[in-house]
Amino acid sequence: MKQSTTPALQFLDDALAEARRQHLLREHRPPETGEGISFCSNDYLALAREVAPPGASGAGASRLLGGDRPVHASLETASARLVGLDQALVFSSGYAANLGLVSCLAGAGDLIVSDELNHGSIIDGVRLSRAERAVYKHADTADLARVLDEAEKHTPPYRRILVITDGVFSMDGDIAPLDEIAGVGPTRVRPGRRAADHGQLHGGNVRSNPWPRRA
Numbered sequence: 001m002k003q004s005t006t007p008a009l010q011f012l013d014d015a016l017a018e019a020r021r022q023h024l025l026r027e028h029r030p031p032e033t034g035e036g037i038s039f040c041s042n043d044y045l046a047l048a049r050e051v052a053p054p055g056a057s058g059a060g061a062s063r064l065l066g067g068d069r070p071v072h073a074s075l076e077t078a079s080a081r082l083v084g085l086d087q088a089l090v091f092s093s094g095y096a097a098n099l100g101l102v103s104c105l106a107g108a109g110d111l112i113v114s115d116e117l118n119h120g121s122i123i124d125g126v127r128l129s130r131a132e133r134a135v136y137k138h139a140d141t142a143d144l145a146r147v148l149d150e151a152e153k154h155t156p157p158y159r160r161i162l163v164i165t166d167g168v169f170s171m172d173g174d175i176a177p178l179d180e181i182a183g184v185g186p187t188r189v190r191p192g193r194r195a196a197d198h199g200q201l202h203g204g205n206v207r208s209n210p211w212p213r214r215a
């Protein structure tokens with residue numbers, strides 16, 4: 001696992017290190033091979049193992065519990081290369097990605113500041129995270145600044161504040177002003193963190209990616 005080079009994301013490295021220390025870090029493992037019954041799979045009748053070519057019938061288990069396949073790694077390597085990043089993690093849907101991502105980035109004691117027209121998957125991700133939520137007017141960076149000003153006055157202070165927006169709003173097709181949003185967040189609240197959903201998916205016009213790119 002590569003380390004984050006962004007100070008604002010250091011907390012993720014710390015959380016991973018702590019999980020590793022407590023032997024709680026969950027890592028992808030390839031499917032069990034050989035004889036016997038794997039109780040961590042859903043492939044009770046071994047059908048996934050019987051069908052050729054291997055893997056054509058599915059992973060046989062949740063990826064985390066023993067369904068990790070070389071094809072997953074190939075897809076993620078190609079995806080990362082496509083967007084110029086070191087690593088990628090593929091989810092089976094955008095909904096699952098937002099549920100997984102948002103609840104990793106924020107938790108109890110944090111505030112998530114969300115565009116009022118954000119996709120339902122973000123809203124559900126925010127609920128799952130147990131962070132508090134504040135909403136700013138659609139694509140309105142002045143209103144975002146207002147909400148962040150209010151947030152700074154909160155007692156006790158929020159542990160962290162995450163600003164989250166769709167990159168492309170799929171109902172209306174308009175594009176979030178990512179550069180301006182990025183300018184508002186970190187100057188107001190430190191450590192500032194930003195997340196954009198869908199920026200690269202519908203993409204051509206969305207040039208700004210909030211995550212640091214590497215050469």
Ligand SMILES: Cc1ncc(COP(=O)(O)O)c(C=O)c1O
Nearest residue numbers: 093094095119121166170197198
């Ligand atoms: C901005 C945005 N985020 C997330 C999703 C969810 O993606 P999926 O339909 O793959 O679950 C959508 C779906 O259109 C979307 O427009």
